[in-house]
Amino acid sequence: xxxxFLTKHVREPNGFTLDFxxxxxxxxxxxxxxxxxxxQVIDAVKRSGLRGRGxxxxxxxxxxxFIDKKSLKPRYIxxxxxxxxxxxxxxxxxxxxxxxxxxxGCLIGCYAIGSHTAYxxxxxxxxxxxxxxxxxxxxxxxxxFIGKNILGTGFDCEIHLHRGAGAYEAGEETALIESLEGKxxxxxxxxxxxxxxxxxxxPTAVNNVETxxxxxxxxxxxxxxxxxxxxxxxxxxxLYCVSGHVKNPGVFEAAMDVTLKDLIFDETFGGGILGGHxxxxxxxxxxxxxxxxxxxxxxxxxxxxxAKAGSLLGSAGIIVMDETTCMVWAAQNLLHFYKHExxxxxxxxxxxxxxxxxxxxxxxxxxxxxxxxxxxxxxxDNILGKTLCAFGDAAAxxxxxxxxxxxxxxxxxxxxxxxTVPAPWRSSAPALAAH
Amino acid sequence: xxxxxxxxxxxxxHQSARAVPEIGPPFVYTAEHRAALEEICARYPPEExxxxxxxxxxxxxxxxxxxxxxxxxxxAEAIRCTPADVEDVVSFYxxxxxxxxxxxxxxxxxxxSCALLGAERVTAALSTALGLKTGETDAAREFTLLEVECLGxxxxxxxxxxxxxxxxxxxxxAIRALVDGLRSVGESSLTGCxxxxxxxxxxxxxxxxxxxxxxxxxxxxxxxxxxxxxxxxxxxxxxxxxxxxxxxxxxxxxx
Numbered sequence: 001x002x003x004x005f006l007t008k009h010v011r012e013p014n015g016f017t018l019d020f021x022x023x024x025x026x027x028x029x030x031x032x033x034x035x036x037x038x039x040q041v042i043d044a045v046k047r048s049g050l051r052g053r054g055x056x057x058x059x060x061x062x063x064x065x066f067i068d069k070k071s072l073k074p075r076y077i078x079x080x081x082x083x084x085x086x087x088x089x090x091x092x093x094x095x096x097x098x099x100x101x102x103x104x105g106c107l108i109g110c111y112a113i114g115s116h117t118a119y120x121x122x123x124x125x126x127x128x129x130x131x132x133x134x135x136x137x138x139x140x141x142x143x144x145f146i147g148k149n150i151l152g153t154g155f156d157c158e159i160h161l162h163r164g165a166g167a168y169e170a171g172e173e174t175a176l177i178e179s180l181e182g183k184x185x186x187x188x189x190x191x192x193x194x195x196x197x198x199x200x201x202x203p204t205a206v207n208n209v210e211t212x213x214x215x216x217x218x219x220x221x222x223x224x225x226x227x228x229x230x231x232x233x234x235x236x237x238x239l240y241c242v243s244g245h246v247k248n249p250g251v252f253e254a255a256m257d258v259t260l261k262d263l264i265f266d267e268t269f270g271g272g273i274l275g276g277h278x279x280x281x282x283x284x285x286x287x288x289x290x291x292x293x294x295x296x297x298x299x300x301x302x303x304x305x306x307a308k309a310g311s312l313l314g315s316a317g318i319i320v321m322d323e324t325t326c327m328v329w330a331a332q333n334l335l336h337f338y339k340h341e342x343x344x345x346x347x348x349x350x351x352x353x354x355x356x357x358x359x360x361x362x363x364x365x366x367x368x369x370x371x372x373x374x375x376x377x378x379x380x381d382n383i384l385g386k387t388l389c390a391f392g393d394a395a396a397x398x399x400x401x402x403x404x405x406x407x408x409x410x411x412x413x414x415x416x417x418x419x420t421v422p423a424p425w426r427s428s429a430p431a432l433a434a435h
Numbered sequence: 436x437x438x439x440x441x442x443x444x445x446x447x448x449h450q451s452a453r454a455v456p457e458i459g460p461p462f463v464y465t466a467e468h469r470a471a472l473e474e475i476c477a478r479y480p481p482e483e484x485x486x487x488x489x490x491x492x493x494x495x496x497x498x499x500x501x502x503x504x505x506x507x508x509x510x511a512e513a514i515r516c517t518p519a520d521v522e523d524v525v526s527f528y529x530x531x532x533x534x535x536x537x538x539x540x541x542x543x544x545x546x547x548s549c550a551l552l553g554a555e556r557v558t559a560a561l562s563t564a565l566g567l568k569t570g571e572t573d574a575a576r577e578f579t580l581l582e583v584e585c586l587g588x589x590x591x592x593x594x595x596x597x598x599x600x601x602x603x604x605x606x607x608x609a610i611r612a613l614v615d616g617l618r619s620v621g622e623s624s625l626t627g628c629x630x631x632x633x634x635x636x637x638x639x640x641x642x643x644x645x646x647x648x649x650x651x652x653x654x655x656x657x658x659x660x661x662x663x664x665x666x667x668x669x670x671x672x673x674x675x676x677x678x679x680x681x682x683x684x685x686x687x688x689x690x
Contacts, residue, residue: 074480083587084584084585084587085585086546086547086548086584086585086589087547087548087585087589088587088589089587089588089589089590092587092588092628096628123587124489124528124530125530125583125586125587125596126587127599128599128600128601128627128628129628158478160478160479162478162486162489162490163489163490163493164489164528165489165492165493165528165529165530165531166528166529166530166583167527167528167529168584168585179489180486181483181485181486182483182485182486182487182488182489182514182516182520182524183485183520183523183524184523184524184527185527185528200480200483241589241590242590243548243589243590243592244547244548244551244552244589245551245552249589249590249591249592250590251590283547287546287547287585317589319547319548319551319589321551325551330547333545333546333547333550334546334547336545336584337546337547337584337585340584341584343527425551425552425553425555425556426553426555426556
């Protein structure tokens with residue numbers, strides 16, 4: 001059992017309160033950071049090798065270093081708490097159970113890049129979390145950790161919450177900025193990057209909740225300590241979300257040398273497949289990444305190792321599917337999501353997602369033709385890499401990767417004119433008629 | 436006589452379900468909501484009032500239940516932008532309603548992790564219990580039934596949200612109790628968030644201490660072996676938790 005840092009106290013009564021947090025050494029890292037120069041803080045984060053936990057895995061220190069220092073405009077940190085990737089729920093737990101760690105990360109981030117305001121963009125559905133955050137924010141403000149002249153050092157910093165209203169796309173950094181500015185959550189053309197032209201046209205860093213939560217740990221224990229946890233270039237504690245057909249779904253903290261297999265089968269993690277079934281496949285990083293087969297999962301769950309295996313760690317949302325799962329149906333389910341959430345800005349994605357969904361529905365319902373498979377691949381190929389943001393790639397991936405790995409299943413659907421893997425937990429299953 | 440083929444717009448083309456919002460009765464913020472809005476506007480630079488548009492719309496929706504053209508015009512005035520800007524935003528985000536909804540909007544997560552554990556059947560059971568198809572509101576405007584995309588609580592699937600309150604680890608058999616609980620007790624009958632990982636979180640401050648006897652897993656006891664925090668809770672008519680309830684995997688399994 002590795003030591004826990006991010007989720008150490010998440011299950012203790014009142015573990016989310018300011019009292020508890022300060023009693024267990026909370027805001028100590030802020031004090032330490034304010035004693036360093038901003039460049040020293042950025043340097044520490046760079047040396048730690050912290051990579052963004054939102055999906056792309058971009059080095060956080062570099063992101064902060066890229067902030068335009070010559071600009072005379074104010075600078076901002078946007079904390080991306082719009083956690084909407086299917087299969088991902090780690091930030092949800094962190095915010096609800098360890099909000100002050102996130103606040104402390106925001107404050108240190110602001111100090112490092114010379115910002116005086118951080119906005120936490122929280123998804124609209126997390127209203128219960130927002131209520132907790134508002135209350136704790138007020139307490140931290142009253143205690144002098146947020147506001148004017150923090151800890152008597154002359155550093156001013158404000159943290160505000162901003163509630164979204166139900167848009168997956170708002171999790172993309174430029175779309176998040178657009179949404180914060182009061183517009184539709186649609187991505188911007190890059191460059192210019194947010195580091196020079198972000199929120200209100202000012203230099204902005206957009207960081208995921210879990211990323212910012214790691215920053216106080218780096219300052220407190222040192223960059224070298226952080227880099228030593230887990231494999232080279234994949235340092236630091238990581239939260240994994242395990243869901244789907246496992247006995248013990250949940251958020252698990254581990255170093256990135258833990259294997260995907262252990263995360264699913266080990267008793268301290270996922271606990272194995274529900275109902276004694278066999279594993280069919282795993283989506284290792286939220287719905288947007290390629291599927292892995294059972295023989296491919298005995299690899300470290302790190303950014304680099306999963307990329308080497310042909311998928312992505314993404315947001316570490318591990319969705320487990322057992323042998324009763326129909327892959328055409330799974331792809332159809334995900335494409336319903338992407339069709340619904342496509343922001344509509346780029347034509348290939350807006351039109352393509354709908355076409356993919358319609359073709360999958362046709363095949364799943366038994367009316368498919370063999371030529372539809374080629375059409376699916378062709379549409380997917382015409383979305384991949386042809387959109388402003390990564391949404392297009394994310395939407396095409398479930399289709400392309402399931403056809404690649406489970407082509408026989410698609411063909412059986414078309415040949416037999418029906419779903420050939422009728423899972424008992426689906427509403428179309430025969431058992432439900434009697435239900 | 437036109438040489439162009441007759442286009443069948445009714446069948447072959449997209450028919451948008453979107454309708455122009457109704458004009459509705461005159462709308463003005465209550466003094467309380469107006470003050471709340473000004474407080475939120477102060478979080479942004481003075482020239483960036485438009486950033487508060489989502490908050491302004493939430494307040495209008497809270498006041499009237501749904502958004503009408505009059506409400507949007509008033510929001511535009513309060514935010515100092517055009518009504519077109521407001522409608523642009525309203526039509527994009529899913530959490531704003533432009534038609535009347537029930538007092539309780541029941542939202543079932545339909546995305547993969549919930550679907551893998553039987554969300555389709557939860558929706559079907561709700562549909563039967565309420566006598567509503569998804570997207571419909573009953574005549575008394577008590578309930579609206581919606582299917583929504585991933586709510587971000589995939590480890591407690593299938594998840595149902597009632598307005599802003601959450602109800603987790605659902606099964607088709609628990610739906611009758613959910614609906615009865617909502618009718619008789621209201622939203623306090625829901626499980627709240629993080630069922631079973633619960634310490635003394637604000638959502639369940641009054642509940643029994645579910646920590647006792649829990650195994651010290653990194654985040655939450657094993658679903659199959661952990662104690663059920665709902666047991667013995669008076670305000671919880673809301674359905675069996677995983678350990679005691681019928682397993683959505685095995686119930687109805689043909690073999």
